[in-house]
Amino acid sequence: MKKQVLIASAIVLCSFAIGAVEGVAQQIFNQFRQPQLVVGFPYRDLDNCPGVSATTISPADFTLPPTNVNDLDDGYAFIQFPAGVVYNYNGTLYSGVYVSINGFLTFERTKLVSAKNPIGLFINSSSYPDNVLAPFWGDHRFRTAADIAGGFMPSKISWAFDFDRDESCQIIQPARPCIIVQWKNLNINTSPVAVNSSVANFQARIYIGGATNNNQGEVEFAYGQVGGNPNTTNTTVVTRGATIGIKGNGGFPGFLADFWNGLVWQPGVGGNTRTDSTSVWQPSGGRSDARIRFGSIVYLTFSDWGYGDADTSGAINQRHFDLPQNRRVTANDARVIMRSIVTKRPLDSIWKRQAYLADVNHSGRYYFTKLKRDFSGDSLQPGTSNIVIWRRTIDIEQFFPGQGVGPNTNKQVVRVMFEGDGLYGADGKAPDVSSLNQIYYEATEYDAGLIMRYLSGRLPYLPWIYDIDTTGPDFGKVTLDNVADNVRFGAPTNVGGGLVQVPVFLNGNHDGAFGVRFGTNSDIVSVTPVVGESNVVSSDNGTDVAVIAGNGSFDGNQPVALVTMKESDVLTFSDVRFNEATVPNHTIRMVENDDANVSAYPNPVTSTMALAINAEVSGNLTVRVYDMFGKIVNTVYDGSVSAGAFSTTWNTTDMSGVAVAAGSYIVRIEGAGVSAVKVVNVVR
Template structure:
């Protein structure tokens, strides 16, 4: 007989996270694990790069007129670099302290607030170490007005990391750039700065997405004693990265690099701008965006690896599916459903891998409405509606039914994931109406102090994966999963939501869950019930307030009764003391002592699995269970019918 987990996992969620908007998250948000400050890494100014003359910077569409204030210059990266779900091998360097991996807009973009805004006139797929209103000064500016000569250059190098692994690095350097050059209608010659951006080639053989690093050097004129002005305008610029706009909602898709060493959630929402130099707090410190592990292989849609344990450097790297698919993948899906915080929906991320039955694709139409793609295709790009113009519009979700199929795979009842066939279930000669398609409520047990116990059954038999989600209008005190040798169940709950994933052979005579609830209403309502991916309506139970009021004294009951595998015996103790609970047959012979211990005045629950003192299964029949202690001697009967 299986060992029972009497209490399901109750998730405590920080209020800040719970209150986040429940929309698809921005894409760059999911592409980086964190933003950290790398210390003891001094600014490394180079002199061997390719210098781009100021006259080469220009604006579209023709890029044929010099623009030293807002112009761009296109260069090759020297390797493939993935960003925002696309792979790039070129970049446009902007005078204004950033690079864009997508072709830039034709209009000037000196406003650093564009990092946080989404509009056609603003650049997208931006990597910005110091985005502001800058000016590229050349020799003409020096000879005519005495400006410090700027230099923008780039290079791609190969370097070895601390472990001896070689990778390429693309570096752009803004040297002595006239930053935020205009103040009170006056050009500030002394406002010059030095900074770099570095794009690192990915280590991951399955993804081209690498790390990004910002480095900052000195400010102010160097070797220019003739410039006595000491003003350097470092305020008001931004440092961060930006994608192509949020999938849902307003605002840009960005990560603010100034929010390093903090919760990355803040970096996706806060619009802090630079104040002092260096933005990294020192020339020996760098801001690092660490790329998340991704799997850029379309065939891995629905492989079950929600936690990316098969990725390079992780626990199950280079191992078969039977190793990298684990119960932790189930837990992550259940947690996302219970908390209402969905898994990352962008392709190749958590939900993409968790959608094991390939029915979790969706998109948002032009009206902002969510549209599910119900056809279960083998490849995620197949069978897409005509209004989808880019595969980046296709998002993914995984729920408790996907988690149930993962459990079924772990239990060796299906041979692989994803599972697209509908032939794994064999019902034999059962009539169609006996197949479970909903849950049903059992008899309520009043435990006193406003608490009740409610068993949840299936309305028929089921021999396959089982996924259930519902809300209840009561305080959830406990959730007990009811397992047998033929079933495997995992449960999570949070606030008023209960989620179950299971697999095996389920009957309609044994409950799958036993809920302990504190009533908050005269009617008990189970709402938003989803059964194996189908929304099946609500259930209602009228609470008997008279019985509820009388249940404040000592009570003894068991659920279910009759039972086939296990039954939960509930004891409501009115007075603290020493008590014992034992099971007897009808001849008065002791079958099993359940407990003998001190109990506080409260409701206590104990599971009996129909075994005797030696662990052997007892015969079917009627059994008596007795509670003794502190002047109490009460008994009830229960029926075992395997």
């Protein structure tokens, strides 16, 4: 008799409403790609594939905490992976997984609760597990030989550590090791009444990643026969109402969890927000040769916060793989940080990812919360019941009263986060953060400057830790001797073509690293670093934002960079940040440069240029030539003049008497009542 499917209906989840969390960087979205349907992979029963050694999980092993009595309705059984096999899920390495009779796996032992309702895939709640792989989550029941009298078919749940195989059970090359968990002849969707003909076969396949530093591989769900119970004449199979997908541990109670819905394959249609449940069998598009695949996004999983490898060049098969840290961290890591700022595409902020590695001064740690600042309850918009989700920075420095030395009895130290000691070290955990995976990281232009300092110092490893704790070892610590705490913008110079050039100075002499970021109201064409003998400077820019980072000794009277931008009546430099501190905005009002008292001839010039100047008053006069990078080329005249006509010449050489290269130069005349700038062109 032809089996009948889709007749009864379990819990339908398509229309329930749960609040969404805006602004929270959900973990699972950054670990796996949106699910896709892949075809050409026929379902292979573990019991019918020669060469596969499967282990049957005893029904007695399924228990439910906290009593841990045998439970064949909602119980869990633990699978210990073979020695040396680990899987990286959501940023954590696991050597085993819990199998639920209700059609899902969970890596967490803290929420082994009765989870009958498949809504648990989509919401964050203490009533449902986290870190879940769910090929067919529903209210199911494991049947034994004792249930045959009621017309039921005995179930079997087994697992194997094997490889991906083809239709003939031959290993597909290159071999991909995987953990396969199989639910066989499971009595599915037994609420509100158990139907003895409603049986199904499906698998969860966990592929072990091949990267040395990342054991995370993709996840697949496969679907076999449905129905076909020989112990009954019933043909009804309840396939509606189950949920399929993967879930992390982000989000807040009562809000949508971080998940990928395995039934939403089309890009851009809400795979991480839609709560569709099953309506047909197989869930894989109604065909037995298809699987639902969640592709793994492989990143580094180095555990060293602030390691400095922002470009992840130490990853397997990359140019610095397996090299020591002082060879992995290069100037390109500083450039990667700066490029992320000017393109407004931040580095991956997830734990153990790019920003985690790039935050060399350990200042960019934060998390999202819905609690008030005093942790007394949920933060609400005034006059409403809407919960506000906001970002909270985790402080690095803490005081320990009475533990200091000398007159300073309050010892201030830097507490570095270690995985085994909570977020601040022992007993220092923030009350509304339950997992390290909820911590995010940020790298700034100052980190780029510190990397440049690290490179110049040729230190063997990072991170540097800034503190005033003099009781510990000094190796690896850096003290900075500087006075600059801001930047200043010099007078613009008209360079033609509707462009001006603005020099950027530090507001004092400075020894050490610096980083500055600012936005502009006029389009930026370029930012050119000005490098001295005792320092190094790097820069990058977008059309409306620029970053400059450097290290060494700097003279506050010499520019560190020249910003070429479109001319405007008012130039505004806003959102200015210096060494991670927000500083005041800067505004420059353009004034026409009155150069009627100065003429330069010939221009362009091949050898010697005559400069005619009409001094308005007697006094000291300077005539200097600069290149387009702001470096002084030659001092043509520096002395006193009388009011009236004065002339001098520049023979197109530098201060050493060497002829300058062809190009554009700036002649600046100051003093004796004259302030003028001329752009001259040398041709050869």
